[in-house]
Amino acid sequence: MSATLNRDFYTRTDVMRIARELLGMVLVSEMDGIRTSGFITETEAYAGIGDRASHAFGGRRTARTEVMYAAGGTAYVYLCYGMHHLFNVVTHEAGTPHAILVRAMEPLEGIEAMRARREGRPLRTGGPALVSNALGIRTMHSGLDLISGPIRIEDHGYRPLHASIIAGPRIGVDYAGADALLPYRFRIAPSPPSNRKWK
Numbered sequence: 001m002s003a004t005l006n007r008d009f010y011t012r013t014d015v016m017r018i019a020r021e022l023l024g025m026v027l028v029s030e031m032d033g034i035r036t037s038g039f040i041t042e043t044e045a046y047a048g049i050g051d052r053a054s055h056a057f058g059g060r061r062t063a064r065t066e067v068m069y070a071a072g073g074t075a076y077v078y079l080c081y082g083m084h085h086l087f088n089v090v091t092h093e094a095g096t097p098h099a100i101l102v103r104a105m106e107p108l109e110g111i112e113a114m115r116a117r118r119e120g121r122p123l124r125t126g127g128p129a130l131v132s133n134a135l136g137i138r139t140m141h142s143g144l145d146l147i148s149g150p151i152r153i154e155d156h157g158y159r160p161l162h163a164s165i166i167a168g169p170r171i172g173v174d175y176a177g178a179d180a181l182l183p184y185r186f187r188i189a190p191s192p193p194s195n196r197k198w199k
Contacts, residue, residue, distance in 0.1 A: 002026065002154045007147055010072030010091050015098040018091050019045035020186045023165060026154045027087075027105055029135040036110030036135050038125060039158065042103035042187035044170045046088075048096055053176035053184075056097035067143045068097035075151055077132070077142040084129035087137045089146065089153070103128045103171075104187070164189045 005025065012018060020043075028037040046054040048068075055065045055078070067076050068090055076088040076099050092098040105125045107114060114134040115123050124130050132138070137151060146152050167183040174180050 002156045004147060005073075005153045005155060007071070007073045010089065010146070011093050012072070013092055013096075015045045015047050015091050015100060016184060016186075018089075019043040019100045019184070020165065020167075022089070022100060022102070022153065023186060023188055024158045024160045026108060026156050027102060027131070027135065028109075028152050028154055029137060030150045031136040034110060034113045034136075036107075036113050037154075038105030038107045038109075038131070038134070040102055040105050040153075042105075042185070044101040044103055045184040045186075046099045046101065047184070048092070048098045051176075051182075052179040053170060053173040053182075054097065054099070056099075064142075065097070068099055069095055070143070072098075073146045075137075075141055075144045075146055075149070077137060077139050079139050080129065085132040085138050086128045087132045087135075087141075087151075101128055102131055103185070105131050105134075107134065160188045 022040050022043050025040050026037050027040050048054055048056050049059045056068050064078055070090055071094040072091040074090040076090050077085055080086050088099045088101050090099050107125055117133055125134050144151055166187050166189055168185050169181050170185045
């Protein structure tokens with residue numbers, strides 16, 4: 001049995017805890033009547049104005065990042081290198097710009113639709129741009145409500161074993177100095193889907 005995560009899940013203050021607890025949850029998109037989804041297997045936490053790796057570091061507010069200041073449970077999708085759409089989950093109460101990047105997932109539903117979106121390329125979901133591509137998520141979806149919108153996160157009752165979760169530094173944030181070394185990246189230890197161990 002599945003249930004969409006509610007607002008209270010996202011508005012908690014501990015972005016690292018939420019990033020860890022998103023592992024095993026199911027990221028869902030329903031575009032043009034087509035449902036595609038996958039188990040979240042890797043996340044990165046960004047702790048707002050005090051985190052040099054965050055787009056909101058120092059209280060920065062731009063047309064792109066304003067959505068980070070919305071209430072938790074809002075989608076933040078931005079374009080990286082002018083071509084990659086990256087999906088993030090806004091957390092905390094409105095006014096505090098915490099966010100979590102979904103870096104990887106394990107496909108669950110709508111596999112053929114995901115393949116079609118790849119336009120003949122192999123289906124891969126082991127990177128944030130690949131996740132968004134497979135689920136049809138674009139920058140136009142930034143600001144959508146993750147509770148009632150076409151993109152949401154569901155709890156299907158699966159939990160990765162605690163011992164299988166690896167925490168380490170985030171990827172591609174060397175500009176953040178000492179903050180680049182913080183263990184804000186969480187992932188489930190690689191294993192074939194058939195061998196994945198859940199509580």
